Amino acid sequence: MKTRLGCLSNKSDSNSDFSEFLPPAHETTARCRKLSTDEVVRWSESFDHLLFHKYGLAAFRTFLKSEFSDENIEFWMACEEYKKIKSSNKLVSRADKIFKEFIDSQAPREVNIDYRTREKTKQSLGDPSPTSLNDVQAKVYSLMEKDSYPRFLRSKMYQDIVNRTHAKGQRKPPKDQGTTPAQPATMCKGLASLPTCCLERAKELKARLGSILQKQNWNLSGCKIGQNKPTLEECQRWKQSFEKLLSSKCGMCAFTAFLVSEFSEENIAFYFACEDYRSTKSPAKLQPKAQKIYDEFIGSDAPREINIDHETRDITKANMLAPSTSCFDLAQYRIYMLMAKDCYPRFLRSPAYRDLVCQAKPCTKASKQPRQGKTA
CATH class of the missing domain: 1.10.167.10 (Regulator of G-protein Signalling 4, domain 2)
Structure with a gap:
């Protein structure tokens, strides 16, 4: 754990820094202007939409870091970079580095894979090719898609991003304009800006939590x-x-x-x-x-x-x-x-x-x- 925390604290990549990725609401930056509500909502349509969007990937990495499970996304990204290597010599050294950091049983940032996959990957890296890590990358991808990704979409972090990107694109209503029945004054801040699917999800969670507390x-x-x-x-x-x-x-x-x-x-x-x-x-x-x-x-x-x-x-x-x-x-x-x-x-x-x-x-x-x- 000490080694892992050390790795996290030494990172200076701005994509992993949520304060860099999403500035305070009162600030106006080029980065914030480039991110629209439609883009953020599309992240919820599929895991690929999230991963292959520059700021979606940055937000997801930050979320996983907050859960101390960012080794999964860092490994997936390392595999993506590994596939692009053309030099055979660089393939060998990069494969060895990825194995020692993420796959080996004593790896400081070990990913969650079964013993069979670990051994198969170890054998394939004996003569590394650009596809040597495909199987283990697919396992980690599936784990994130089925577990971490749904949690990210339900997280306060994602809700804040939706609310803030929506707020920066909205004009303030005239002072004499009253609230409409659809958005009463007592409505929770930012709730009106959420997509319909998020509101339905909130109702579902309320019912689920109610049934849990009764048990x-x-x-x-x-x-x-x-x-x-x-x-x-x-x-x-x-x-x-x-x-x-x-x-x-x-x-x-x-x-x-x-x-x-x-x-x-x-x-x-x-x-x-x-x-x-x-x-x-x-x-x-x-x-x-x-x-x-x-x-x-x-x-x-x-x-x-x-x-x-x-x-x-x-x-x-x-x-x-x-x-x-x-x-x-x-x-x-x-x-x-x-x-x-x-x-x-x-x-x-x-x-x-x-x-x-x-x-x-x-x-x-x-x-x-x-x-x-x-x-x-």
Whole structure:
């Protein structure tokens, strides 16, 4: 972590500096004038629109840096530059540099890839070509597209960019002009400038958060109050593996609260819905339970749609024709790995986890030494 933070602090690239990218509202700069609301809204149409727009890429890098996960976008950009190299000698040296910085198991900015992909990439770099990093780059791209990109679009950073680019292109209304029914005076600042799709998303999130807060098993009060507060030893065990975090009641509560704060709690909710489904004994209950899970998390119009690939979605849909206790196993595995490789490391680096560790107390033994009686 110290090495990674050092890398971040030493960067002077203005594309990574959000203060450079988006100036204060009272300032007028050439950069701000060049960015229109239409351009910013187009970033939400596809991940490629964001990445291949100069200022979209800059904003996304800044967002990932704020989450301490910028190694993914930096690796992707390094691969893009690597493909352009013409000299064979430079290919070898650049490939070695990228491998040591991002792919090696001891890399200071290691990206989240599976062991099989890592070994395959290591072998292909034995005789590097411009396509040697294509597979691992595609894995990281997919991870960002399915997890980081949706979070960016829901982030305050993106909303601020939309609001500011819209505000700079609007004229102030005359003083005697009253507010219209569509935009009452009490409307939250900047809300009227958001596209319709963003307003609909806000309504959806409000409903989702309302349903979450009503679920007592996701309440963090048990992790913070009284004797149920986790000990320091328990908090430290969560760092040993993702499985140990999920197997702890307080760990699961803390992790769920963290995902709620990132608007991605559908992943953990789906995981535990699958765990509950697998324990269903009655064959008659399998069909309605399976349909409920599919409609809520997997269907194309699911209100809490999870990030799974097209092939996994199709396999799960086919399994729904004759539901068994294992029909969600593949989709559950995909989500488990997504959380283990992306959400779990971010949780361990989050202020929420650090606060729990700081507030936790070492475990003390209940037994006390008997007092020595007074001697005559």
